[in-house]
Amino acid sequence: MEYGLRLTRGDALPADPRAACPGPWRELLPPGPAVALYFGSEFCEDRLPTLAEALANCALAEAHALEPTLLTPLATPDALQRVQALLDGLEANDRQPAVVFNDWGVLGLLRRRHPDLPRRAGRLMNRSLRDPRAYRDAPDGCATHQGMRFARMRRFLADAGVTALESDADLDGGFLGDGAEALERTLHLPYAFAASGRNCALKALLYREGGGFSQAIADRCSAPCRAGPIPAPRADTPVPQWRAGNTLFFEVPPAALRGFIAHADRIVLHEEAAP
Amino acid sequence: MKILAPLREAAEVQPLLQAGADEFYCGLTPPGWEEAFGKAWANRRNARSAGVSDLADMRRIVELAEGRPVFATLNSPSYPAGAVPRLVEFGRTLLDEVGVQALIVAEMELMLALVDEGLAPRLHVSSLASCRNPGAAAFYRDLGVARVVLPRHMTLAEIEATAIPGLEFETFILNDGCVFEEGLCATTHALGTYCMHDRVGGKYVQLDERYEFWRWLQNNSGCQTSRGFTLGPCGLCALPRLARTGVASLKVVGREASLARKAASVRLAAAALERARAGGRPEDIRSRVIELRGAPELCQGAHLCYYPDVWNGPKKGPGATSACASAADATPC
Numbered sequence: 328m329e330y331g332l333r334l335t336r337g338d339a340l341p342a343d344p345r346a347a348c349p350g351p352w353r354e355l356l357p358p359g360p361a362v363a364l365y366f367g368s369e370f371c372e373d374r375l376p377t378l379a380e381a382l383a384n385c386a387l388a389e390a391h392a393l394e395p396t397l398l399t400p401l402a403t404p405d406a407l408q409r410v411q412a413l414l415d416g417l418e419a420n421d422r423q424p425a426v427v428f429n430d431w432g433v434l435g436l437l438r439r440r441h442p443d444l445p446r447r448a449g450r451l452m453n454r455s456l457r458d459p460r461a462y463r464d465a466p467d468g469c470a471t472h473q474g475m476r477f478a479r480m481r482r483f484l485a486d487a488g489v490t491a492l493e494s495d496a497d498l499d500g501g502f503l504g505d506g507a508e509a510l511e512r513t514l515h516l517p518y519a520f521a522a523s524g525r526n527c528a529l530k531a532l533l534y535r536e537g538g539g540f541s542q543a544i545a546d547r548c549s550a551p552c553r554a555g556p557i558p559a560p561r562a563d564t565p566v567p568q569w570r571a572g573n574t575l576f577f578e579v580p581p582a583a584l585r586g587f588i589a590h591a592d593r594i595v596l597h598e599e600a601a602p
Numbered sequence: 603m604k605i606l607a608p609l610r611e612a613a614e615v616q617p618l619l620q621a622g623a624d625e626f627y628c629g630l631t632p633p634g635w636e637e638a639f640g641k642a643w644a645n646r647r648n649a650r651s652a653g654v655s656d657l658a659d660m661r662r663i664v665e666l667a668e669g670r671p672v673f674a675t676l677n678s679p680s681y682p683a684g685a686v687p688r689l690v691e692f693g694r695t696l697l698d699e700v701g702v703q704a705l706i707v708a709e710m711e712l713m714l715a716l717v718d719e720g721l722a723p724r725l726h727v728s729s730l731a732s733c734r735n736p737g738a739a740a741f742y743r744d745l746g747v748a749r750v751v752l753p754r755h756m757t758l759a760e761i762e763a764t765a766i767p768g769l770e771f772e773t774f775i776l777n778d779g780c781v782f783e784e785g786l787c788a789t790t791h792a793l794g795t796y797c798m799h800d801r802v803g804g805k806y807v808q809l810d811e812r813y814e815f816w817r818w819l820q821n822n823s824g825c826q827t828s829r830g831f832t833l834g835p836c837g838l839c840a841l842p843r844l845a846r847t848g849v850a851s852l853k854v855v856g857r858e859a860s861l862a863r864k865a866a867s868v869r870l871a872a873a874a875l876e877r878a879r880a881g882g883r884p885e886d887i888r889s890r891v892i893e894l895r896g897a898p899e900l901c902q903g904a905h906l907c908y909y910p911d912v913w914n915g916p917k918k919g920p921g922a923t924s925a926c927a928s929a930a931d932a933t934p935c
Contacts, residue, residue: 370786401786403756404763407735432737454679454709454730457788458796473683479714497788501683521796524783525755528802528813537903540816541779542910545757557804563794570802575782 328359328588331396331513331595333366335555340364340391347596352517355581356594364388365595367398369429369449370523370574370602372406373530373548375399378416385422394445395424401451402430403545414441427493428452438488447491448484450515453477455497457519459566459577468583470500472590477501481508493595495519496579496587503590514591516584518569518576518600527552527573556600569600576600603845605871606772608857608864609672610652612662619670621865622872625851626667627706629675630654632692639682641792644689645675646708646730648792652858657700664701671703675857677728679708679785690715697724704748707731708785713745722746726772729753732785736766743768751853755783757911758840762847770850774908775841776867777834778855779820819905823897830866831895832859837908838871839887841878870894884912 330344344361345353366384368374376384381397388395397417399410410433417424418441426444428434429451437446462468481492481504491511494502496519503512530548531539552572559570567578588594604624609615615626629645631653647653654660664672674696676689689712696702705721707713708730716725726749727733727742733750742750749770752761765771780787781797789796798817802809818824823833834855837844844852852875854867870891877890892898904910 401732402735402737403760404735405760407737430735430738431733431741432735432739435737435741451732451786452710454785454788456680456790458790458793460789460793460796471683476681476683476686477711479686479718480711483710483714499680499682519788521787521789522782523786524780526781526783526816528809529806531812531816532806532809536812539812541755541907542904544755545760545911557802557806559800559803561799563799575800 328357328591329362329593330359331363331365331593332361332393333595333597333601334364335598335601338387344596347598348517351581355584356516357588361391361393362593363394363396363425363595364391365396365398365427367427368602369398369400369427369451370520371527371550371552371572372400372402372409373550374552374572374602375406375409375413378413381413381417381424382420382422385417385424395422396427396447397424398427398449399433400429402432405545407432407436411436411440414444434487434489442488445491446487446489447493447513448489449493450495450520452492453494453497453502455499455502457495457497457521459521459561459568460564461498462566462580462583463564466580466582467585468496468498468580470496470498470583470586472500472586474501474504477504481510485510496583500586500590505590506592511592512590513593513595514587515595515597517578518597519579521568521575521577523574523602525573528570529572552602571600572602574602603841603849603875604851605868605875606851606853607868608854608859609654609663610857611654612659612666614861614864615663615666617861617865618868619667621868622875623670623868625671625673626663627673627675628654628660628663628857630657630660630696632688633657635688638688639685642682642685643678643790643792646677646679647675647857657695660696660702661700672701673704673706673726674702675706675728676712677706677708677730679730679788681709681712686712686715690719693721694719697721706751717745723748726751729774730785732783734760734764736764739764739766739769749850753783753785754780754835754908758843758847758909759911761844761849765847765849771848772851772853773837773844773849774835774855775837775852776854776871777822777832777859779835781817781820819900823900823906827863827866828896829894830862831870832856832863832867833895833897833900834906835908836891836906838874838891839884839907840909840912841874841887842882842884843912845878
């Protein structure tokens with residue numbers, strides 16, 4: 328197993344990548360080297376890095392012989408332009424990160440303007456069920472891991488020059504397939520997203536009563552969520568959950584993990600739930 | 603622009619035509635689905651509360667629509683193993699034998715399978731596919747689909763930028779908001795509505811009252827009507843701008859709603875469209891809508907607006923509590 332790291336609390340890279348995630352998880356994961364450093368955002372366009380931040384992340388990655396890997400979200404027209412400017416800026420500075428896309432428009436941009444950058448299909452390309460309440464009666468999640476579910480889509484992505492698939496540990500399994508399409512298979516742990524959108528409760532705090540939410544979806548946000556995730560417990564499930572900006576994440580029950588590891592070549596470990 | 607109305611049964615066709623519907627959409631679960639795939643929904647809504655009962659009723663719907671297009675939803679965000687070949691076969695039956703004009707599809711595996719079958723020109727990309735920019739729209743155009751349903755949470759400026767030539771676009775116009783974004787919600791209503799029990803809590807507990815009010819609005823103002831009209835999210839004042847953008851179809855949401863609510867929603871949309879076609883400005887349309895629907899405080903604060911940027915900036919409206927309490931003439935469902 329190889330590991331990617333997504334650090335949100337600082338720049339210190341652990342000697343063992345498994346040290347990046349909460350304690351109980353470390354013993355569940357097989358040993359292996361860190362090979363990639365993830366930065367950016369899959370869930371919020373206001374968490375896209377500036378060019379300076381992206382360059383700093385690329386430098387940090389390269390200093391540790393890791394592949395810099397830029398996460399990109401679903402994009403509005405404005406965000407699509409910002410992704411384009413960011414990729415142009417990185418290229419102008421001789422940086423060639425891998426790019427995780429979650430939007431067909433971003434894939435088109437990569438194919439058209441940056442064909443040499445490795446393209447990785449992100450977690451939102453897999454829309455399978457991830458409902459923390461579903462573990463109440465089935466603690467192991469009952470995923471079937473039937474790769475045939477997405478065989479056509481994997482071939483389509485491979486034909487589009489995509490090199491890797493990434494996914495949460497969803498309730499069905501199967502998205503990553505069995506490797507037949509020569510797509511590298513990447514699993515994100517220990518958090519899966521449950522729901523996301525543009526109407527961010529934390530962003531609404533920046534507005535007076537009557538503002539925020541749908542009246543502010545296109546406003547740029549100063550991202551108060553950078554302070555870290557907020558526990559978001561619910562009465563209808565014991566599964567731990569967090570609000571991280573515009574997205575609710577839950578910690579995947581460890582019992583659900585076993586089948587997924589067998590279908591992954593890489594695990595991306597998140598220090599904390601982050602959009 | 604056409605008014606796209608939701609349907610659940612053939613008996614609803616005539617009243618909705620009379621109310622002003624130009625097109626229809628509905629969902630039908632394939633025969634034998636539950637035996638093969640259990641409780642997994644075939645089209646994003648509970649088949650019992652929102653679906654057409656059987657193929658015979660679907661045929662009757664198409665017949666009664668008298669040439670107006672009927673579209674069928676096969677728009678779950680994902681399907682169990684083995685479902686896609688079954689849905690392709692069923693989709694072909696709906697198109698070729700029943701007379702459905704197009705299929706509304708969200709899941710990429712199913713969409714690619716239907717494209718491989720040569721059915722792309724008879725596909726609509728569901729809002730669940732989250733097409734939010736011109737690059738994504740171009741992707742779907744290259745697949746050859748006929749129409750893209752844009753997600754709820756886009757501004758008018760974003761719709762204008764996304765509505766590229768060579769595709770039809772459909773936008774939400776009335777009812778049933780979504781707290782998150784439907785295409786980005788990985789939970790299932792089969793376990794209850796996840797978002798309605800979401801609380802911010804902790805050190806941000808002061809936000810919860812505002813968040814609750816906003817969720818209440820998305821849920822059709824607590825599932826209420828005023829003068830028979832659903833008090834849900836509404837984009838009617840944006841009709842002139844949507845028309846200039848070239849939007850082809852205006853979606854009234856609510857397959858599972860009662861016929862009375864559906865018909866009232868279509869009547870309201872038709873009245874607003876009539877005003878827009880006569881050159882009415884957003885302010886004129888708002889006046890007409892308030893005249894019919896009431897609840898002016900929800901309009902004055904732009905609380906119900908799907909597209910609040912129609913007012914070029916947020917309007918300052920009444921506070922959460924006052925608007926909640928004074929929704930005029932409101933009747934709970």
